[in-house]
Amino acid sequence: MSRSPRSPSLWPAFPGIPIYLEANDERATMKTYGTTPTTPTTPEIVPHGRSTYLSPADAILPQPSSVEPSSATTIQTSSDRSAIWPIPEPPPEVVQPPSRRPLLRFFPTDRPRIRLDGLAVDTKFDKPASSDKGSFNSGRKSTLGLGIRDGPPKPPSIRIQPPPFENEKADPEANIAQRIEEKLWSYSSSGNVIERWLLEIVSWVISAVCMGAIIATLYVLQDRPSTKWPFDGVGLTLNAFVSILSRVAGAALLLPVAEALGQLKWIWFIRGDSKKMWDFEMFDNASRGPWGAFLLLIHTKGKTIAALGALVTIFALALDPFFQQVVSFPERWTLQPTNSSISRSVxxxxxxxxxxxxxxxxxxxxxxxxxxxxxxxxxxxxxxxxxxxxxxxxxxxxxxxxxxxxxxxxxxxxxxxxxxxxxxxxxxxxxxxxxxxxxxxxxxxxxxxxxxxxxxxxxxxxxxxxxxxxxxxxxxxxxxxxxxxxxxxxxxxxxxxxxxxxxxxxxxxxxxxxxxxxxxxxxxxxxxxxxxxxxxxxxxxxxxxxxxxxxxxxxxxxxxxxxxxxxxxxxxxxxxxxxxxxxxxxxxxxxxxxxxxxxxxxxxxxxxxxxxxxxxxxxxxxxxxxxxxxxxxxxxxxxxxxxxxxxxxxxxxxxxxxxxxxxxxxxxxxxxxxxxxxxxxxxxxxxxxxxxxxxxxxxxEVYVNVRWAWMSLPLGLLVFSFVFLLATVIKSATEKDQVSIRKNSAIATLLYGFPDHYQKRLAKSNSKGTPRTKAKELKVRLSPTRGWRASGLIFSPLTPKPPRNVPPPGWI
Structure with a gap:
């Protein structure tokens, strides 16, 4: 089917004339330029017990065959556009070809039953009227369109019938990890400060409990024979006990620090002046390991809250050696309950x-x-x-x-x-x-x-x-x-x-x-x-x-x-x-x-x-x-x-x-x-x-000797991590209206990506340097409502001009 030539004609002066809409709604495939939406568009889910008909935007059907135009004035979209009042098209480079099959959309949480209505009906306009119930061009007056008689046939619709709740469960084998992530995401979106940082608080408490268990155990066994350790019979030595708890304490200690660094990454770009785009990767690397934390510490010169988290991440490398040096097992002579004897003569x-x-x-x-x-x-x-x-x-x-x-x-x-x-x-x-x-x-x-x-x-x-x-x-x-x-x-x-x-x-x-x-x-x-x-x-x-x-x-x-x-x-x-x-x-x-x-x-x-x-x-x-x-x-x-x-x-x-x-x-x-x-x-x-x-x-006998001085680093990191987490919680709470609790979420990073024309200008082949090099020069700032805004050395954050010949407000 050939495309109608584009016409520079303006909107008609007669807005009262009805217009038929075709089965395709090209707005579903139309791209918006200039800004990136902050949230994805999700189709409305109709409650159970009510039939739902998706709009044509949800199913792209084959185009109806050509028919003789009606005597009435009509305007068609897509390929059969009228030469009288054309609707502006998107730029040619982003026009998507129409699909040849209906597009079915499934929602895993509801597991709907789907049925296509009217696909078996002959949609040719010149077919004689039929008594079949499924015919769209019967002798009755058409109710489609905007009042124009004998318009195109009614497009097929998708009927969704939710299953009865009592007969079928929704996703009985759901992934436990997905459930946990959904729960944590709901906590992060909560208005309660404790819920927003619940995982980090629990992780810090686990670290504190593990260190407390080590200290309590060593306090009880200090200067006592190693045989007093009750779990030797099951193969768990005191060294293994300390090693296991120290590993758990170290891992649990780093989680809240990493998440707090991830949250400070968003705060860094949403406050004050524009920051270099390279800082985003630097903050992200700091939350992942000591090398990135070291670079962040140098970059910030230790003058920000993030520097404290970087220090905790770096010094956490020495947790295992310090825990291993806490306890030693010297040999000592122990008085036995039995007596020795030696002879003498009076x-x-x-x-x-x-x-x-x-x-x-x-x-x-x-x-x-x-x-x-x-x-x-x-x-x-x-x-x-x-x-x-x-x-x-x-x-x-x-x-x-x-x-x-x-x-x-x-x-x-x-x-x-x-x-x-x-x-x-x-x-x-x-x-x-x-x-x-x-x-x-x-x-x-x-x-x-x-x-x-x-x-x-x-x-x-x-x-x-x-x-x-x-x-x-x-x-x-x-x-x-x-x-x-x-x-x-x-x-x-x-x-x-x-x-x-x-x-x-x-x-x-x-x-x-x-x-x-x-x-x-x-x-x-x-x-x-x-x-x-x-x-x-x-x-x-x-x-x-x-x-x-x-x-x-x-x-x-x-x-x-x-x-x-x-x-x-x-x-x-x-x-x-x-x-x-x-x-x-x-x-x-x-x-x-x-x-x-x-x-x-x-x-x-x-x-x-x-x-x-x-x-x-x-x-x-x-x-x-x-x-x-x-x-x-x-x-x-x-x-x-x-x-x-x-x-x-x-x-x-x-x-x-x-x-x-x-x-x-x-x-x-x-x-x-x-x-x-x-x-x-x-x-x-x-x-x-x-x-x-x-x-x-x-x-x-072998005794347990505790050298408490070696516990200074683990306990110090525990205290500093708490201070760092508390400072991040307070800082993010005061700026909740500007930046939500995103932490190290990759989804938030994807949602706030740069527009396409920014990406092309950063990565185009004829430019000098790599995107990472340009990121070190480009300054960006995160807007709570408009996403990333760029300024500085490479390009300006110019908003694309709206397309010409757009319909007036209120028109579809």
Whole structure:
């Protein structure tokens, strides 16, 4: 169908003449130039229960076929326009071709039923009248148009019958996300400030609740074992709990900040002077991430409310590291409910071991103490047994964990002291009785006499004692046997008569000594033959009371002696000896119990105080008679060293070749006796008369340590985000008449797009630079009623002139 030529004719002078309208309403496809509507046009929805007929603008039907024009004057639109009174057309470049099918419009919310009326009717004007009900050109008078008879047939209409509400639901499978968005959009359009910002307020509250939950949990668990965390059994650790809540808090914190920045984006362009179009993208990027927030902060120079939101967005990057640093898990020693224990002894009461020989009672030595002392007499003593990081403890100790401590406690023990007494020795060559050679095994009365040279004790007395020296041969040469070591007790074995004063030289204050002995020691026979002076010590062993501080840590036992108490009281000599002529023996007895003055400690302290009875003391002294006196001699410089001990009885003398002689130099005699005393102390503390001291047991546990300083950033961002959100709410409320609550809505951005001719001028190919470059120069302003208004460097916001020959007001 050809288009009628355009005519520059004006509107007719006879407005009363009726005009037929065709089926198409080209206003539906006609574009408006110059401004952009602020809201889309939505067809009216007729309530349920009433039929609705859409106007021809809602359905573009095929054009009726050409017919003979009526005798009346008519004006047709579109392609069959009259040459008399033409209606102005849109510009040629935007004219849309008529559709060849009816345009059906559906409304998803109502799901209407659609029916086209009158499409089956013959619409030719020259068809004879018919009695069919569907005919439009019957013999009856036409009621269409503006009173002109026999006009074009009635255009088909679309009948919409809404479905009954009770039989069919409207969109039963609606998208939940769509429902949420619709609800939020309705809230944003509400007149209530709280409803307009409900999502942001709820999001901020969620962030605050998550941070509060973290703080409350850490406050309860602070400085407590990590085992107090109740959800370890289900696999949720405290670190995971803090991490999950911190992520939720960070995400919820950024949502109100981003939405507030989006709202400030619209306020930025609606107030004051025109702003650069580039600012719109800068605000939009600031609401999406820290890089855009950083650029916005620089652009605004920190002088606007938006700068606070940009700062919150930037510093939110450090939320996770700060939350991870809040809690740590150091290991600490925790006191356990069970106690540790360690033995001590107040009085040493060994079991009486009695044998009978021919009906005569024979009291044996203390087997436990004998087993502990003998290894030190003929060797290096008992060696510690490795256990854990240290050595096994040789007395009862109980530690239920790897770390135990005890309060300072007192216990009965064996003490030793040694001092060097070189002034007691004098070198001399004397013809005297020899009692130290290795071949002797007889009584004292049969000891041989010989000339010996060396260092003597009491060399000027009637009974000098050789401590280190050698025998001269018959030819007077030094080829005889040499004495390397000698131990001489200052109390005679058997009769218990003191050899020097009260039986001591340097330790007269010590009462009830087990042994007080002089020990001389040389390195080898060469030193003896070279007349080198031996090292002479006076050593004493006696029972004492020690104040001990003990600890046990990871398999290592440590003990520190803080005080020592010895019996320094005065009294008569405790030994007595009685000769029994019938048996030709001496009966020796110890007359007193050993009592040591020391602090009384413990609830079950003995009424007899610290010490031991006389029988136990006697048997202990007998054990040390096995070692003192003793000798070590050698036939020549190349011969083996012979150790001779147990010389207190002529019938019990023993000799042996030692692998290691602890009494010879360079061995430390003082340290060796200390180890011997410690071994005896362990026997005393392990006896049946010992008792247990309770201590504390500690176990290594993982604790929760909270470093509250690291919560400063999360809490600070929470406060600043609230201030920023509150300021944005107040600012948007005061300017609600100019800009609505749009936030980051993309729909609002689409609705306020620039007109087409602005867009073409910004993006045309022959212009310099890109649209983004021009956006940095173009200044725009958002009008609440007219949309975007442009001004500045590229073009002016000129409103397009209205089209010419428009119909007067009131005309369709």
């Amino acid at each position: 009085r040493y009461e060994s079991l009486l071991n009695v044998d009978y020989q021919n009906g005569v009672e024979i009291i044996n030595n203390d087997g436990d103490m004998l087993a502990a002392a003998d290894p030190f007499f003929v060797g290096n003593g008992t060696q510690p047994v490795p256990f854990g990081n240290g050595s096994r403890v040789d007395f009862p100790l109980s530690c239920p964990s790897s770390n135990c401590t005890w309060p300072a406690y007192d216990t009965l023990a064996m003490c030793s002291k040694c001092v060097e007494v070189p002034q007691l020795l004098n070198f001399s060559c004397i013809y005297t009785q020899v009692d130290w050679i290795s071949t002797l095994n007889t009584t004292v009365s049969s000891y041989p006499n010989a000339t010996v040279c060396g260092y003597f004790l009491n060399s000027t007395s009637a009974n000098p004692v050789l401590m280190s020296g050698y025998m001269l041969g018959e030819d007077g040469k030094t080829t005889g046997e040499a004495l390397l070591m000698r131990s001489l007790p200052l109390v005679e074995v058997g009769l218990r008569k003191p050899l020097w004063g009260d039986g001591s030289i340097n330790f007269k204050e010590i009462r009830n000594a087990v042994v007080d002995v002089l020990i001389s020691s040389t390195r080898n026979a060469s030193d003896v033959y070279a007349n080198k002076a031996p090292v002479l010590h006076e050593c004493v062993l006696a029972f004492c009371v020690k104040t001990v501080q003990s600890s046990y840590f990871v398999g290592t036992y440590k003990e520190e002696v803080t005080a020592t108490y010895l019996n320094d009281s005065q009294g008569p000599y405790p030994w007595t000896s009685t000769y029994m002529p019938d048996e030709d023996i001496y009966w020796t007895d110890y007359l007193e119990n050993v009592t040591i003055t020391a602090p009384s400690t413990g609830p079950n302290f003995s009424q007899w105080g610290w010490g031991l009875n006389n029988d136990t003391m006697f048997r202990t002294v007998n054990i040390f008679d096995r070692m003192f006196p003793a000798f070590t001699s050698v036939a020549n410089t190349t011969a083996a060293q012979i150790f001779r001990w147990r010389t207190g009885s002529a019938t019990l003398v023993r000799t042996k070749i030692l692998d290691m002689n602890p009494w010879l130099l360079p061995n430390n005699v003082t340290r060796h006796l200390e180890r011997l005393a410690d071994s005896v102390t362990n026997v005393v503390r392990s006896s049946s008369s010992s008792e247990m001291v309770l201590g504390k047991a500690w176990d290594n």
